[in-house]
Amino acid sequence: xxxxxxxxxxxxxxxxxxxxxxxxxxxxxxxxxxxxxxxxxxxxxxxxxxxxxxxxxxxxxxxxxxxxxxxxxxxxxxxxxxxxxxxxxxxxxxxxxxxxxxxxxxxxxxxxxxxxxxxxxxxxxxxxxxxxxxxxxxxxxxxxxxxxxxxxxxxxxxxxxxxxxxxxxxxxxxxxxxxxxxxxxxxxxxxxxxxxxxxxxxxxxxx
Amino acid sequence: xxxxxxxxxxxxxxxxxxxxxxxxxxxxxxxxxxxxxxxxxxxxxxxxxxxxxxxxxxxxxxxxxxxxxxxxxxxxxxxxxxxxxxxxxxxxxxxxxxxxxxxxxxxxxxxxxxxxxxxxxxxxxxxxxxxxxxxxxxxxxxxxxxxxxxxxxxxxxxxxxxxxxxxxxxxxxxxxxxxxxxxxxxxxxxxxxxxxxxxxxxxxxxx
Numbered sequence: 001x002x003x004x005x006x007x008x009x010x011x012x013x014x015x016x017x018x019x020x021x022x023x024x025x026x027x028x029x030x031x032x033x034x035x036x037x038x039x040x041x042x043x044x045x046x047x048x049x050x051x052x053x054x055x056x057x058x059x060x061x062x063x064x065x066x067x068x069x070x071x072x073x074x075x076x077x078x079x080x081x082x083x084x085x086x087x088x089x090x091x092x093x094x095x096x097x098x099x100x101x102x103x104x105x106x107x108x109x110x111x112x113x114x115x116x117x118x119x120x121x122x123x124x125x126x127x128x129x130x131x132x133x134x135x136x137x138x139x140x141x142x143x144x145x146x147x148x149x150x151x152x153x154x155x156x157x158x159x160x161x162x163x164x165x166x167x168x169x170x171x172x173x174x175x176x177x178x179x180x181x182x183x184x185x186x187x188x189x190x191x192x193x194x195x196x197x198x199x200x201x202x203x204x205x206x207x
Numbered sequence: 208x209x210x211x212x213x214x215x216x217x218x219x220x221x222x223x224x225x226x227x228x229x230x231x232x233x234x235x236x237x238x239x240x241x242x243x244x245x246x247x248x249x250x251x252x253x254x255x256x257x258x259x260x261x262x263x264x265x266x267x268x269x270x271x272x273x274x275x276x277x278x279x280x281x282x283x284x285x286x287x288x289x290x291x292x293x294x295x296x297x298x299x300x301x302x303x304x305x306x307x308x309x310x311x312x313x314x315x316x317x318x319x320x321x322x323x324x325x326x327x328x329x330x331x332x333x334x335x336x337x338x339x340x341x342x343x344x345x346x347x348x349x350x351x352x353x354x355x356x357x358x359x360x361x362x363x364x365x366x367x368x369x370x371x372x373x374x375x376x377x378x379x380x381x382x383x384x385x386x387x388x389x390x391x392x393x394x395x396x397x398x399x400x401x402x403x404x405x406x407x408x409x410x411x412x413x414x
Contacts, residue, residue, distance in 0.1 A: 013315040021311065031407040039412070041254060045393035050261030051254035057264055058257065058286030059411035061293075066411075079265030086268075087294060104228065108220040133411050166412060183406070185398035186252035192392040199390070200238040204266035204273075204340050205246070205373060 036132075036165040037183040038157055042140060042174035045188035046206075052135045052168045053080045059166075060091050064132035067093040067125040071118045072138040072171075078207045093131075095121050098138070115147035126161055133166040140171025143178070150175040157181070243339075243372040244390040245364055249347060249381035252395035253413075259342045259375045260287045266373075267298050271339035274300040274332040278325045278378075279345040285414045300338075302328050305345070322354035333368055340373040347378025350385070357382040364388070 039055075041048035059066045068084065073096060084094045097118035105111055118139075125134050142148045154177055161167060169178065179185050201207060246262075248255035266273045275291065280303060291301045304325035312318055325346075332341050349355045361384055368374060376385065386392050408414060 010315055014313045017313040021313065028407070031405055033404070033406045034409060035401070035406050037401055037406070037409075037412060040398075043396070045395075046391065047248060047254050047258035047261075047393050047395065050265065051258035052261075053264065054254075054257030054259075054261035054287070055411060057260065057290055058414065061286030061290035062410040064411050079268030080261070083264055083268035106221045106224040106228065108217055166409075179398065182399060183401045183404070184253065184412075186254050187396040187398050188252075188254065189250070189394040189396050191247075191386065191394050192389060194242070194244055194390045197240070197390065198238055199240045199242050199244070200235070202241060202244075202373075203269040204262060204271050205244060205391075207265065 034164070035183070036161065036163055036167070038161070038181060039166060039168045039184045040140075040174050040178060040182045041168065041170040041186055041188060042172055042179070043187035043189050044172055045190040046193070047188045048170040048172070049080075049137050051186075051188075052137060052170050055166075055168060056084070056092060056133060056135050057088075059133045060088050063091070065091050065130055066133040066135070067131050068095065068135045068137060069118050069122045069125065069139075070094075070096045070098050070137045071115055071142045072098040079203065093125065097121060111145070112147045115142040118142070119148050119153070123156060123160070126156075126165060126167060129162045129165070131165065133168065135168045136170070138171040139169050140174045140178075142171075143175050144171075144173045150177055154178060154181055241371070242390070243368065243370055243374070245368070245385075245388060246373060246375045246391045247347075247381050247385060247389045248375065248377040248393055248395060249379055249386070250394035250396050251379055252397040253400070254395045255377040255379070256287075256344050258393075258395075259344060259377050262373075262375060263291070263299060263340060263342050264295075266340045267295050270298070272298055272337055273340040273342070274338050275302065275342045275344060276325050276329045276332065276346075277303045277305050277344045278322060278349045279305040286410065300332065304328060318352070319354045322349040325349070326355050326360070330363060330367070333363075333372060333374060336369045336372070338372065340375065342375045343377070345378040346376050347381045347385075349378075350382050351378075351380045357384055361385060361388055 041051055056066050084092050098114055122136055125131055143150050248258055263273050291299050304321055329343055332338055350357050
């Protein structure tokens with residue numbers, strides 16, 4: 001492809017982009033608020049946890065104290081756990097409170113106890129006004145199975161979350177009331193997944 | 208909510224989860240392949256770049272050399288740039304090749320030159336077999352505007368990408384041929400965004 005564009009085209013492009021910029025600048029001037037957000041990543045596609053992890057690392061980069069509570073993953077070694085605990089323990093607390101997937105533990109009472117312990121930890125972290133972002137990884141799974149009470153979690157977020165604290169909740173099948181109450185919701189939609197072609201979970205990609 | 212569950216329920220739960228685990232274990236045994244993946248994050252929702260960034264940090268955690276080329280973002284300071292260059296420059300190269308959004312530069316010829324320079328850099332990084340993951344952040348924008356030729360990019364990925372190298376391509380409106388050729392595609396679907404409520408871009412969340 002050529003990098004040469006006739007001067008006329010360039011002039012038209014510049015004029016069009018100047019108009020877009022003017023509209024955009026006016027719009028962005030109305031976006032002046034700052035607020036601690038309730039952020040939900042849900043859907044069957046990939047990227048829910050890794051995007052939450054990316055936001056935690058952005059927060060760390062900006063010097064914002066933050067924390068991660070993992071509700072399902074617990075026993076196994078993940079890249080996120082290794083990186084956060086090895087390099088950023090001063091800015092980011094990491095708590096793996098899960099016991100594994102429900103079909104691994106095969107013990108509903110233990111799953112419920114683990115979820116409740118995770119939520120107790122999460123409440124203490126969210127209440128701490130020094131912590132600016134809390135990632136509740138896979139909490140939607142615990143809510144969906146009824147290991148945690150959705151109404152209780154929502155009431156806590158609405159009444160006890162400090163105004164400037166961001167809370168990120170991930171996991172498929174997010175509760176409808178949580179989606180309703182959240183400020184920012186993204187559904188990661190599965191378009192194509194390599195498991196279908198017999199490819200296993202790989203480091204860097206899945207964990 | 209109570210953490211007490213009648214013993215009968217627990218036994219039924221355990222039996223059901225044991226069946227799920229057996230099915231799942233059989234399925235996972237068929238997933239034995241390893242392969243460098245072409246991964247696409249697209250859609251209008253949030254999480255495309257932050258999830259790519261999360262994968263890069265997982266790769267770093269596993270000691271896998273990796274690289275980032277940013278095709279649109281360039282001039283401004285982001286958390287991802289700051290964190291990668293300050294802490295992980297030994298494992299991860301970071302190249303911000305963009306000049307900003309098209310409505311900021313207002314110069315199509317310069318945008319095309321920047322995109323081509325980014326693609327030249329990307330090709331060299333992907334060809335290097337020591338590099339295990341390359342994130343091409345916002346390349347879909349450059350492809351959509353015709354700053355890069357989609358057929359050329361695809362042909363390169365299909366013929367010159369080393370078999371074990373993962374390449375992650377982000378940005379909305381991914382080219383249909385790229386989606387067709389990719390191994391893993393996620394569409395980040397916008398459900399709710401705080402810009403609508405007058406909230407501005409915030410550190411940790413957007414950058």
